[in-house]
Each structure stands twice: as structure tokens, then as C-alpha cells.
Amino acid sequence: MNFDFSDDQKQLRDQARKFLAEKCSPKAVRVVLDGKAPYDKELWKGLAEMGFLGVAIPEEFGGAGAGHLELCVIAEEMGRANAPVPFSSTVYLAAEALLIAGSDAQKKKWLPAIASGEAIGTLALFEGKGNPSPKNVKLTAANGVLNGVKKPVADGAIADFAVVAARTGSSGRDSDISLFLVDLKAGGVEVKSLTNLDPTRGQAEITFKDCKAEPLGAAGEGWSILTQVLDRAAVLCAFEQVGGSDRALEMGRDYALDRIAFGRQIGSFQAVKHMLADMYVSATLARSNSYYGAWALSTNAAELPEAAAAARISATQAFQHCAKNNIQVHGGMGFTWEFDCHMYYRRANAMALGLGSLSYWEDQLIDRMRKKNAA
Amino acid sequence: MNFDDTPQEAEFRATARAWINANAPKQYEEELRKSSLGRTVLKNADILEVAKAWQKKKADAGWACLHWPKEYGGRGSSPIERVIWQQEEGPFGQLSRMFIIGHGMCGPTMMAFAREEHKRTYLPPLASGEKVWCQLFSEPAGGSDVAGLRTRAEKDGDDWVINGQKIWTSGAHYSDYGILLTRTDPTVPKHKGLTMFFLDMKSPGVEVRPIKQASGASDFNEVYFTDVRIPDHQRLGEVGDGWNVSLTTLMNERSAIGAAVSTGFPELFEYCSSLMLDDGPAIEDRAVRSKLANWAVKASGLKYTSMRAISALSKGERPGPENSIGKLVAGSMIQDVATYALDLQGANGVVSGEDAELAGRFQAMLLRAPGTRVEGGTDEIMRNIIAERVLGLPGDIRVDKDVPFNKIPTKGRA
Ligand SMILES: Cc1cc2nc3c(=O)[nH]c(=O)nc-3n(C[C@H](O)[C@H](O)[C@H](O)COP(=O)(O)OP(=O)(O)OC[C@H]3O[C@@H](n4cnc5c(N)ncnc54)[C@H](O)[C@@H]3O)c2cc1C
Numbered sequence: 001m002n003f004d005f006s007d008d009q010k011q012l013r014d015q016a017r018k019f020l021a022e023k024c025s026p027k028a029v030r031v032v033l034d035g036k037a038p039y040d041k042e043l044w045k046g047l048a049e050m051g052f053l054g055v056a057i058p059e060e061f062g063g064a065g066a067g068h069l070e071l072c073v074i075a076e077e078m079g080r081a082n083a084p085v086p087f088s089s090t091v092y093l094a095a096e097a098l099l100i101a102g103s104d105a106q107k108k109k110w111l112p113a114i115a116s117g118e119a120i121g122t123l124a125l126f127e128g129k130g131n132p133s134p135k136n137v138k139l140t141a142a143n144g145v146l147n148g149v150k151k152p153v154a155d156g157a158i159a160d161f162a163v164v165a166a167r168t169g170s171s172g173r174d175s176d177i178s179l180f181l182v183d184l185k186a187g188g189v190e191v192k193s194l195t196n197l198d199p200t201r202g203q204a205e206i207t208f209k210d211c212k213a214e215p216l217g218a219a220g221e222g223w224s225i226l227t228q229v230l231d232r233a234a235v236l237c238a239f240e241q242v243g244g245s246d247r248a249l250e251m252g253r254d255y256a257l258d259r260i261a262f263g264r265q266i267g268s269f270q271a272v273k274h275m276l277a278d279m280y281v282s283a284t285l286a287r288s289n290s291y292y293g294a295w296a297l298s299t300n301a302a303e304l305p306e307a308a309a310a311a312r313i314s315a316t317q318a319f320q321h322c323a324k325n326n327i328q329v330h331g332g333m334g335f336t337w338e339f340d341c342h343m344y345y346r347r348a349n350a351m352a353l354g355l356g357s358l359s360y361w362e363d364q365l366i367d368r369m370r371k372k373n374a375a
Numbered sequence: 376m377n378f379d380d381t382p383q384e385a386e387f388r389a390t391a392r393a394w395i396n397a398n399a400p401k402q403y404e405e406e407l408r409k410s411s412l413g414r415t416v417l418k419n420a421d422i423l424e425v426a427k428a429w430q431k432k433k434a435d436a437g438w439a440c441l442h443w444p445k446e447y448g449g450r451g452s453s454p455i456e457r458v459i460w461q462q463e464e465g466p467f468g469q470l471s472r473m474f475i476i477g478h479g480m481c482g483p484t485m486m487a488f489a490r491e492e493h494k495r496t497y498l499p500p501l502a503s504g505e506k507v508w509c510q511l512f513s514e515p516a517g518g519s520d521v522a523g524l525r526t527r528a529e530k531d532g533d534d535w536v537i538n539g540q541k542i543w544t545s546g547a548h549y550s551d552y553g554i555l556l557t558r559t560d561p562t563v564p565k566h567k568g569l570t571m572f573f574l575d576m577k578s579p580g581v582e583v584r585p586i587k588q589a590s591g592a593s594d595f596n597e598v599y600f601t602d603v604r605i606p607d608h609q610r611l612g613e614v615g616d617g618w619n620v621s622l623t624t625l626m627n628e629r630s631a632i633g634a635a636v637s638t639g640f641p642e643l644f645e646y647c648s649s650l651m652l653d654d655g656p657a658i659e660d661r662a663v664r665s666k667l668a669n670w671a672v673k674a675s676g677l678k679y680t681s682m683r684a685i686s687a688l689s690k691g692e693r694p695g696p697e698n699s700i701g702k703l704v705a706g707s708m709i710q711d712v713a714t715y716a717l718d719l720q721g722a723n724g725v726v727s728g729e730d731a732e733l734a735g736r737f738q739a740m741l742l743r744a745p746g747t748r749v750e751g752g753t754d755e756i757m758r759n760i761i762a763e764r765v766l767g768l769p770g771d772i773r774v775d776k777d778v779p780f781n782k783i784p785t786k787g788r789a
Contacts, residue, residue: 001384001455002377002689003682069376253766268769270755273762280761281700285676292679295376314672362668363661369671370658373648 003291005073013073019050020081026340032084032200033343038158038193039202044085044117053091054115057099062112068232068298072239072290079243079319082343084200086120086155088240088354092233093154094121097163097179101217101225106181110161122159124150124182124206125226131360132230134177134223139208141166141180145188146208154354156204157193159184163229164213165222177222180213188212198350200343230355231308235293238315241351242290245283245315248322248344252276252329259331272329279322286311286318306372309365316352316361323348380459387456391463394436399467400429407466411736412637412709413590413743423549426470430504440478440502447486447494448502454688476545477501477508481554483627485573488611488620497552497573509550509576511541511598512621516785518543519756521556521625522565522618523783526600528557528572535559535572535610537580537603545750547583547596550576555605556621559614561781568780569617574605590742625752626694636705636747639712639740640674643667646716646733657719666715673708677701696764703757706748713741 005013023046031037047053056071057063064070071091078087095114098107098121113119127150130136139148146166153162162182169176182189188211196203217225253276256267266272293311296304323345327334334341352358380388403425406417416422433439434448441457443449452460461468471478482501485494500506517524526539537557547553553576560568576583580603585593612620647667650657657663677700684698716737717724723731727738748754762768775783 001380001458001682001686003679003686004690005376249766253768256768264772265769267762268772270759270771273766273768274755274758276766276768277758277761280766281704284680284697284700285673285704288679288683289672289676291376291683292675295378298376301378309668310672310675313668314676317669317672359665362665365668365671366658366664369644370648373644 005069009069009073012070013077016052016074016077017080019046020077020083024081024083026343029082029084029200029343035199039086040084043083047085048115048117053117057095057111057115061107062115069294071236072294075236075239076243079240080247082200082244082347086122086158086201088233088237089122089154089159090114090120092236093123093229094161094163096232097123097216097225097229100228101179101221106216119160120155120158122153122155122162123229124153124156124162124164126150126152131356132226134174137165137167137177139164139166141168141178141213144212146180146182146211146213149205149207151205152194152196152203153206155202156206157191157202162206163216164208165226168219174223175220177226178219179216179222179225181216182208182211182213186212196350198346200347201350231305232297233355234308234312234361235290235297237351237355238286238290238293238311241315241319241348242283242287244344244347245286245318245322248326249276249279249283251341252279252326255330275325275329279325282318282321286315289314306365306368309361309368312355312361313358313365316358319348320352384455384459388459388463391438391460394438395463395467398432398436400425404466407469409736410469411639411642411740412747413739414736423473426473427504429467429470430474434503439504440482443482443498443502448499454685458685474504474507476510480510480624480627481508484554484611484620484624487623488571489573490608506551507546507549509544509547509553510624511544511553511555513543514540515542519753521621522569524556524558526557528559528570533607534604535607537600537605539600541598543595544598545595547576547598548585552576554611554624556617558780562779564777565775565780565783566618567615569621570614571611571617571620572605572609573611574603574609578603589745590739636702637709638670638674638677638705639709640670642736643670643712643716647719650719652719670708670712673704677704696760699757699760702747702751703754706744706754709740709747710744713737713744717741
């Protein structure tokens with residue numbers, strides 16, 4: 001047993017951290033935050049050049065073929081830097097869906113384009129409020145065309161292609177759902193940007209009108225593929241959330257050491273110390289759960305569904321907890337646009353919803369634990 | 376990142392499993408499996424006797440205190456082998472709770488500070504459970520502020536003469552030896568005037584009086600010292616350096632307690648899986664699931680945090696203040712879990728003991744839980760440790776830091 005990343009993986013982490021510190025300063029993030037660009041194109045190109053976009057994509061499809069542990073390491077750094085790029089939608093969702101269910105031709109077409117930074121992908125699953133569930137998929141697919149509306153679609157306004165969940169049956173079972181691959185630049189779609197909690201990562205509404213689509217994976221397998229995609233993305237997002245938690249904690253700690261009130265560093269007040277200690281505790285629990293998720297993901301272990309849900313819940317809670325208390329430690333300053341605290345607060349709360357809400361994952365976790373216990 | 380056993384680990388596991396299967400006191404397995412914080416009792420046997428017998432059997436076959444060096448009664452095992460052993464020992468491991476203070480705190484302190492001949496004399500019977508040890512630190516005036524203690528040790532020839540009182544000493548009533556923190560110089564600031572010893576609890580002048588706890592049980596005691604003589608060679612560390620010696624003990628205490636503390640979650644999950652509420656099975660209730668999920672990720676987070684610590688240990692890193700989080704998280708969690716389990720029982724939750732649901736398992740947990748948040752350092756002290764030693768925040772303002780001990784006020788209100 002060895003419950004830690006290897007030295008090589010830690011080296012990769014240092015490399016990614018250094019790269020992002022240089023190319024993804026808070027100032028750079030603010031260009032996107034302030035609406036001056038839909039995402040950081042330069043950074044995206046740089047990430048591709050570093051090989052980070054294709055780190056878990058096999059070499060035969062243009063990636064580095066390293067693996068999911070390496071991707072977890074990079075994800076953590078993306079979260080720490082609050083990177084304003086469509087990383088999660090492209091790399092965790094679209095690429096993973098292709099890896100799990102894509103035909104050879106589909107993989108050859110899209111995976112190298114993802115690795116090289118030429119293509120941005122996303123998953124179009126949600127249709128208004130509600131959690132991931134076959135019954136919440138109303139968009140239909142018939143005769144190779146899609147009709148319906150997806151919203152919110154992460155990075156939908158800048159994506160080149162989307163994996164779309166569509167209804168192909170009416171039996172009331174999971175097998176009613178199939179997945180499709182849509183080239184969003186080929187017409188048949190109408191895309192509208194939506195204002196959202198976290199402007200550093202866009203959300204869109206996409207209307208499909210007799211839009212041509214090719215199946216991704218076998219008909220009727222859509223829900224089972226989606227579940228796998230969401231589980232993998234849950235682990236990868238958890239690492240982003242862990243990175244964000246750590247950074248929020250660090251910001252709070254640094255401010256507590258600098259700011260003087262009543263003639264003392266505010267970090268010497270026990271109420272502030274204990275708040276920061278609790279942030280450390282939740283970030284640590286999230287990190288440990290995420291490591292377990294990383295192990296399950298990288299070995300495709302039978303424990304993955306349970307581990308993914310636990311990592312998801314724990315990391316979501318930790319990021320929200322650290323981000324909100326970071327603002328509290330900063331006092332009035334924390335509530336200003338100038339200070340970076342709100343960027344993490346926004347990201348934490350947006351990420352808490354992106355793969356289905358916390359209560360959805362709580363439900364999943366208990367179901368999965370029950371199944372395991374029954375087995 | 377790897378959870379699978381290496382071939383050597385797998386072999387170790389198989390050997391351990393076979394030995395446990397052939398030797399464990401199986402007649403108590405069912406009861407031990409059902410025990411949880413607040414309730415490690417056996418119906419028709421004296422738990423101390425059963426624990427001692429199991430420990431001795433383990434020691435004779437080389438399975439006691441696995442990570443200790445062989446010459447002191449251990450096996451010289453790696454941290455991971457120790458974990459494998461604990462996994463295989465399963466419910467029988469509950470029995471070693473009787474020795475947690477000796478094995479977790481006194482032993483490591485002896486190893487770090489006692490003379491070689493004492494280590495060879497005292498450690499093997501401690502490892503084998505033949506001799507039980509206790510930790511005599513806390514006093515009425517020195518709990519969180521251990522360095523505020525008043526028990527005096529005065530040099531008299533080759534001996535030290537001890538006078539004073541300890542309190543909350545777990546297991547003192549059945550202990551053979553203890554490690555004792557005393558004040559040897561009241562004229563210097565409090566941390567500088569302390570000295571550590573070990574002593575025979577049967578020495579003349581030692582008097583142990585059990586205290587009845589809030590839970591109704593009596594696991595801890597007051598201990599009075601009247602002209603108790605301790606030979607100088609039983610001193611641990613230098614005269615005046617007792618604070619540093621005690622930090623070794625406390626650091627080990629946190630990892631020993633932190634690693635062993637239960638969260639109550641497995642018990643609650645099992646309970647909710649079978650419990651029927653008015654509207655159907657508890658496990659299918661939205662509110663119940665949400666609570667369970669929240670505790671599930673805390674419990675698993677703690678489990679994997681300790682695995683990360685073990686991985687670090689096996690690479691030669693020292694256990695750090697991070698280990699404080701185990702007790703901090705588990706302490707309030709078990710309290711909340713027990714409260715919730717009783718809430719699910721409705722009015723009948725008020726009944727405790729044998730007539731209660733599940734023979735009062737959660738009621739016992741509820742009544743023992745407050746102690747967990749206090750023993751081995753309170754929640755507040757744990758948070759201070761994390762804030763100061765992990766995050767590097769300033770220490771609390773200590774008005775008595777440079778004041779000679781005998782000039783520090785002793786009452787809050789005149
Ligand atoms: C079940 C049990 C078993 C024990 N076993 C042993 C044993 O075997 N040997 C032994 O030596 N001791 C033992 N103890 C004693 C234990 O270590 C002390 O009770 C503990 O350290 C707290 O000290 P205290 O009880 O004097 O509380 P106090 O120190 O008086 O604390 C009272 C309150 O003040 C708070 N407080 C104190 N200082 C601070 C601070 N700096 N910042 C913020 N809050 C503060 C505390 O958190 C607490 O809430 C045991 C205790 C229990 C409950």
C-alpha cells in the first residue's frame with residue numbers, strides 16, 4: 001500500500017503550479033471575469049503546449065498517455081489558479097465520454113484536437129432545473145437529428161462540439177437515453193450565453209433544431225455511459241475543488257498574518273485561528289477522500305462509484321466552506337471586487353452545481369453504499 | 376497511489392490472519408463486534424482479564440506492539456504491517472483499548488527518555504499487557520494548561536519526594552506503573568520548572584480514588600501523593616526539561632487517540648439500513664440520507680487521512696501536528712451521530728441500558744462522547760495546535776509566560 005502521489009507526479013504538480021503562477025495570475029483571470037474575453041486563449045494554448053490537455057489521452061490519439069493520476073495532479077493546480085479556461089468541460093466531460101464510448105473514427109477526429117487545444121468540447125445534459133436523471137432528458141433524437149433545448153451547458157458558447165444526452169425511447173427506463181456527438185459549428189444550433197455565478201467559466205443555452213448528430217456509443221446505452229462520465233468528472237472536479245480550497249485557506253492565512261486590529265495580528269485572535277483551523281480540517285478531509293477517488297479512477301476499481309460520490313461531496317463542502325470563510329477573514333476587503341476572494345467564492349458555488357447538486361450526490365452515495373453492503 | 380498489498384504485505388496478512396483465526400478469543404467476538412464508544416463491556420467476564428490474556432498470547436507469539444523494537448517486546452514491524460494487523464485483528468482489537476495509554480503514550484516516552492536497562496526491564500511486560508501503565512499529567516489546576524501543575528518533587532539524597540494531587544488519571548486503579556510530570560522549581564516560569572519521572576503505582580504514599588464520570592462509569596481517578604519516594608534513576612529526561620519530555624508523550628497521545636477514535640458512523644449506517652420509520656425504511660428518507668452522506672464523507676476522509684499519514688510514516692517522515700484532526704473531527708461527530716440516532720428513536724430514545732433500542736448502544740455513546748472532546752486535549756486546544764503549528768498563526772497571548780510560577784494568580788475571581 002502507498003497512499004500518495006509518486007515523486008514524478010509531484011514533480012508534475014510543481015511544474016504545473018509554476019506554469020500557472022506565471023501564465024494565470026489573478027490579473028489574467030480578471031480579463032475573463034470582467035467580460036473582456038470569453039476565456040483565456042493564450043493560457044489554453046500554453047496548456048496544450050505543456051501537454052496538460054491531453055495528459056490522460058492515449059498517445060495514439062495525440063495525448064501524452066500518462067494517466068488519470070497525472071490528470072488529477074493537474075486538475076488540482078487548475079483549481080488553485082482558478083483558471084478561466086474550459087478545462088473541465090473539455091477534458092473531464094467531453095474527452096472522457098469519447099474515451100469511454102467513442103468509435104475509433106470519433107476518437108481520431110476529436111481527441112487529438114482536444115490535446116492540441118484546437119477543439120473545445122462540452123457535455124449537454126441539463127434542461128433547466130433538476131438533477132441528472134433520465135426523466136429530466138426531454139430533448140429528442142430521431143432519424144439522426146436532435147430537437148430540444150439544453151441549459152445550462154458549461155462553456156457552451158465557445159465549444160466546438162458537444163456530447164448531447166437525448167431521449168430515444170419512451171419505456172420509462174434508463175435505456176431510453178442515448179448519447180450523440182454534435183459538431184456545434186456545423187449548423188442546426190442556436191447558442192445563447194447566459195450570465196452565471198462564475199463568469200470565469202461561461203454557461204450557455206443551446207437550442208437544437210433538426211440538428212444533425214451522430215450516435216456516441218450504442219443506442220440505449222446513454223445513461224450508463226453518462227453515469228461513468230459523471231463519476232470520473234466528479235473525481236477530477238474534486239481535485240480542482242481541493243486546489244481551490246487550499247488556495248482560499250492560504251489567502252485567509254496570509255491575510256490573518258498581515259492585518260492588524262486592536263494592536264494585534266488578527267490571526268492571533270482565537271476566533272480567527274479556529275475558523276482557519278476548521279478550513280484546514282475540511283480541506284484535508286476533502287483531499288484524503290479525493291486521493292481515494294483518484295486511486296479508484298486510475299485503476300478503474302469497483303469502488304469508483306462510491307469513491308467518486310464521496311470525493312464529490314467532501315470537496316464541494318470544503319471548497320464552499322473555505323471560500324466563504326476566506327471572505328470572512330478578510331472583513332470588508334473580502335467583499336470588494338478588487339480582492340480575489342469572490343473569484344473563489346463564485347467558483348466554489350458554481351462548481352457545487354455543475355455535475356448535479358450536493359443533494360444529488362448525497363443520494364448517489366447512500367445508494368451506492370447500500371448496494372455494496374447488500375452485495 | 377496503490378491500495379493493494381505488495382507480495383510481502385500479502386504474505387504478512389495471510390500469516391497474521393491464520394494466527395488470529397487459530398488463537399483469538401472467539402467466544403467474545405459477537406459482543407466485541409457490537410461494542411462502540413462507551414460500551415466495551417463483556418457480559419460474563421472481566422474485560423481486563425480477557426484483554427490481558429489476549430495481549431499475553433499475542434506477545435508470546437510475537438504479535439504485540441508490532442512496531443516496537445524486538446528487544447522491547449515488539450516485532451519491529453513497518454507502519455503498514457501494523458495497519459494490516461489491525462485490519463485482521465478486527466473486533467478483537469477492541470481489547471487493546473485497555474492498554475492504549477501504556478502502549479500509545481508511556482511506552483514511546485520510555486523509549487525516548489529512559490535508561491537502556493529500564494527499557495529492557497519495563498517495556499516487554501508493558502507490551503505483553505502483564506503490566507498496565509497510566510499517565511499522571513492532569514491536575515485540578517493544570518488541564519489544558521498542563522504546565523500549570525503543582526505536584527512537587529523535591530530532591531532528597533538519591534531520591535525525589537513527591538507531594539500533590541493528580542486528577543482524571545485513566546486506569547490508575549488497575550495500573551502498575553505511571554509516568555508522572557512534576558514541578559521541581561516553582562521560582563522559574565512554569566514551563567521551565569517541570570521534571571518527568573516514572574514510578575511504581577504501588578509505592579507507599581500513592582492513593583488512588585475512583586471518580587464517577589458523567590457517563591456513570593468510573594474509568595478515571597484522582598491520585599494523591601504523600602511523601603512518595605522515587606529514585607533519581609527513574610527520572611525521564613533532564614531536571615527542568617519535563618515540558619519537552621511531555622511534548623513527546625502528547626504528540627504520541629494525539630496520534631494514538633486520533634487513530635483509534637471511533638466516529639459512530641458504521642453503527643449509524645447499519646442502524647438506518649434496518650430501521651423502519653413511520654413512513655418507511657429510514658435509509659430511504661431524504662433527510663436521513665443527507666445526514667448519513669455528510670457523516671460518511673467525514674468518516675472516510677478521516678480513514679484516508681490516517682492512511683496518508685501512514686504512507687508518510689513509512690517513508691520515514693515523523694508524525695506531525697496534522698494528526699490532531701482525527702480526534703477533533705471524530706469527537707464531535709460521534710456526539711452528533713449519537714444524538715441523531717436517539718432522535719430517530721423518538722420518545723423511546725430516552726430509555727437507556729438493556730431495555731433500550733439496540734441494548735442502549737447509542738445512549739451509551741451519547742453519554743461517553745463529551746469525554747472524547749476533552750481527553751487528550753480539548754477541541755479548542757486541537758484547533759490551536761492546527762492553527763499555530765500547521766498554519767503558522769501566532770500563539771495565544773500568554774500573560775504568564777515570563778512570570779515565575781509562584782507569582783501566577785490561582786483564581787479567576789477574588
Ligand atoms: C475521559 C478522560 C480521560 C482522561 N485521561 C487522562 C489521563 O489518563 N491522564 C491525564 O493526565 N489526564 C487525563 N485526562 C485529562 C484531560 O487531559 C484534561 O481534562 C484536558 O486536557 C482538559 O483539561 P481540564 O479538564 O482541566 O479543562 P480546562 O483546561 O479547565 O478547560 C476548560 C475549558 O476551557 C477551554 N480552554 C482552556 N484553555 C484554553 C485555551 N488556551 N484556549 C481556548 N480554550 C481553552 C477548554 O477547551 C475547555 O473548554 C482525561 C480526561 C478525560 C475527560
